[in-house]
Amino acid sequence: MEKIDIVINGKKLEVEKRKTILEIAKETGIFIPTLCHHPSIEPYGVCRLCTVEIERNGRKRFVTSCNYPVEDEIEIKTDNEEVLKIRRMILQFLIAKVGYTGKIKEFAEMYKVEPVFGIGNDDCILCGLCVNVCKELIGVNAISFSSRGINRKVSSPFEKEPFDCIGCGACSFVCPTGAIKIIDKGNFREITKINAKLELEKCKICGKPFIPKKLIQYMKNKIGLKEEIDTLYLCDDCKKNVYLDRINLLTLIGGKK
């Protein structure tokens, strides 16, 4: 890997080319706040909270550290006054949208941010993690953004039930504000905000509905499974019991020998 020289907060470093500023900061123990960043997902660069100042060839610029690949002889300042000014205002914008939710509260305290534009009660900061996890990691692309500007929102196609959704719940798992909730009720799983409602498979043993039918189908397709495996249709508890029984059986057989 090609190495290059950089300066970060006055400290000279030799680092790998093509790494992002955020990655290097993390390795060096420098804290940069992020909201839309997730290590398993391609940097999206929209919350702009990770903005830092860089200087190269005498030219100063502000860039987002999550997706800026370091270059030779670049000087990075991760928290000078101008950077903090940007972060404070972004937090003010977000507080005006969703109030003191999750990490925003933490950062607001850290940077001593006062709510200049009011305190909002929306739940989504449009970080895009749900959309991107569905696209990149799950490979389903069931949801996206709709509308423009201030009306932008996470949405299923035409705000109808998202026909591609497999009900895996990854969107809910990565959501930093808890805006997407999974509710398993009766024979159905509902995922709020994206209008998903999926029929659950019943456990073959205890009869408890436990996993979306579409998710089982998706997993089978994904791993190229042609035959049926009975344990796919068992809830966690029953699966545990079945496996325990099998292990017991094995030890019994072994004992006889």
Place this chain on the structure above:
Amino acid sequence: MKKIKNKEELEKLRGRLKKEREKYEILISVCAETGCIASGSLNIYKKLEKEIKKIKNRKIKLLKTGCHGFSEFDPAIVIYPEKIFYVKLKEEDIEEIVEKTIKNGEIIERLLYKDENGKCISYLNEIPFYKKQNRLVTRLNGLIDPENIEDYILFEGYSALIKVLNEIEPDEVIEIIKKSGLRGRGGGGFPTGRKWELCKKAEGTPKYIICNADEGDPGAFMDRSVIEGNPHSVIEGMIIGAYAIGSNEGYVYIRHEYPLALERLKIALKQAREYGFLGENILNSGFSFDIDIVRGGGAFVCGESTALMASIEGKVGEPRAKYIHTVERGLYDKPTCLNNVETWANVPLIINNGWEWYSKIGTENSKGTKIFSLVGKVKNTGLVEVDMGITLKEIIFDIGGGIKNNKKFKGVQTGGPSGGIIPEKFLNLPVDFDRLNEVGSMMGSGGMIVMDENTCMVDVARYFLNFLKEESCGKCVPCREGIYHMLSILNRITEGKGEIQDIEKLKEIADVMKKSCLCALGTTAPNPVLTTLNYFEDEYIAHIKDKKCLSGVCVSLVKYYIVPEFCNGCHACYKVCPIGAIEGDVKKVHKIKQDICIKCGSCYEVCKFNAIKRD
């Protein structure tokens, strides 16, 4: 048509076309661009066609051409060889034109353009609107039928391509463009030759060529006019670019709202293929290149290069970070060279006339000409092509003829909705990329909106922010939320609810947006606010402190009332009021019912006795 294979064949064809055209004694060109068609030029064309058929003894050619540029006076025709210019025509005028001018060479004064002093001007080149212009890119608008490739060939068309393919190595082409000093006409002003060079050097194949024809600025129609008037110049430029960079695939991303440009472009591409300028083995050179059209979906932000590329790929049209440039990783993550319509159209000119010629036009760092769409409160609205470095004053007052209704000039906005508003004190500013940036505005793609004394600058800033609020994609926080909050503040100010701290707040938001937005839409969005704050701060203060809009635009701050001493009861205001807010009998003093008055100002405009006051 058999495909053209070499220079000789093209020259032979051109010779034949020249002879054909020389047969005609008279050539009449009818402006048939979207704007001209809207004003009825197609009916003029049809009528002329009918009337001309009746003339048997003279050979007359009738041409449906691109825009002459003088939009204010559409529909217009030019009669060659004298270049007699008739304006604002009606169908009824045609018979007279044919009878008098065509048959007898007589000039009809009534139909001529009249200058400020009422003097009739007969010939196109004598009209002040054209005098200070240097029409290079638009030189053939008005001389060729954009739907006929042979017209373009007649005027040097595709000669640059042949020259390049036969005589110039790709690297040399790039060198020529670099030396010419051509900079991107889409707004950024990036040196075109350098962009080509970077794209050529970038690793990865295939490489793509894109023409950005997603012209979305309100009031801008330069690119539309170039495509509608001379589509082949853009195509030729793209083929030359492709040859230089080593690309075999190109796209024109054209705005959804430009159906006529789209139609003409489709025809032009088809004809270029038929004649062998596009497709496999172009002119027997072994080089292949073709162009596809992609139609936009109506989003302003898709004019931004990365959003445009996402849109071509079939994804949501949103910008992405450009830390790795599109010349390296653009369309489908491959090296991509994107230039604007006007930039491409400049390329054949440079090849044909040499970089030395081109680099003599314009200023030190901005070479060549620039097309502007001159609109707003100016007398001669239209399409203007001028040398870089001409002053704003020359454009607005000499070419544009000054402000309508002899009102006072107040400001001019250059560069589209996120350009800045330039006040009177900078009227002598030479127009080029750098000088416009210095005063807080930008070249943009070339929109130029002139504003008169009746314009409220706070309202102007509010108007543009409102446009941008609708058009921001909403992807990044500072743009989405910043525009929204700035607009909320401006709305408050125009409603008389502003506070003095709001000015500081606006400046702070603007500063953060400029530094931290994802794409140029966001980083330039504060420009209208910042420039108006900078040059017209007193208007903001008047709105906030005195609760007054001195231009009478912000309805919440305006009150109309009748001064009884001056009112003679002429009843004119009563008749014009759209909601019946004025009471009073004829010859008696009238009164405005304040509770229902919508403050449209109609009464104020119509009163001849200065009896209606605005406060």
